[in-house]
Amino acid sequence: DAGITQSPRYKITETGRQVTLMCHQTWSHSYMFWYRQDLGHGLRLIYYSAAADITDKGEVPDGYVVSRSKTENFPLTLESATRSQTSVYFCASSSVHEQYFGPGTRLTVT
């Protein structure tokens, strides 16, 4: 199916664990993004990528790592999860005039 998918959709993990959230898009968009959504903050940009092997920090990158070896995939890794990283994570990809969001991953860090 065409579109943008995220996995897992729900994840519960413990403090200190490493967690990877997956994002896959089928449009071959160059630009991909990771946002987190928290009450009272709207969505905030964590990292973005302009192309395979090109990534850059957004507004709130601390504690996160990204990679992009293939155009269609943009995984986000929490190296050592903390409770403050409990959030809903959205992946997005962009054409020139439109940004498409994935369904989101709800992550709880206990």
Next chain:
Amino acid sequence: ELKVEQNPLFLSMQEGKNYTIYCNYSTTSDRLYWYRQDPGKSLESLFVLLSNGAVKQEGRLMASLDTKARLSTLHITAAVHDLSATYFCAVDISGGTSYGKLTFGQGTILTVHP
């Protein structure tokens, strides 16, 4: 630091009434997006405004952009219950030939009552 501020943050409306949500931003940009989000769901694109003076309408919603005033509005006409949702504006801060790097407002929670 770029700020994107929506006003109001909470809006309770009666069906059939009109109202406007405002989105002010603090840096130069000529590309602004409006999204709708239902509880527990992802973001649905409503409008993409790409130049000063742009106006777009879809059903009971109309969005406009004034880049000189750094202001966008989302006008709701004759509200119906189905419009109840959270509405976000987002400013593209990419610059140059890049695109898609968005800064979001806090969101406006709209509730439409009978």
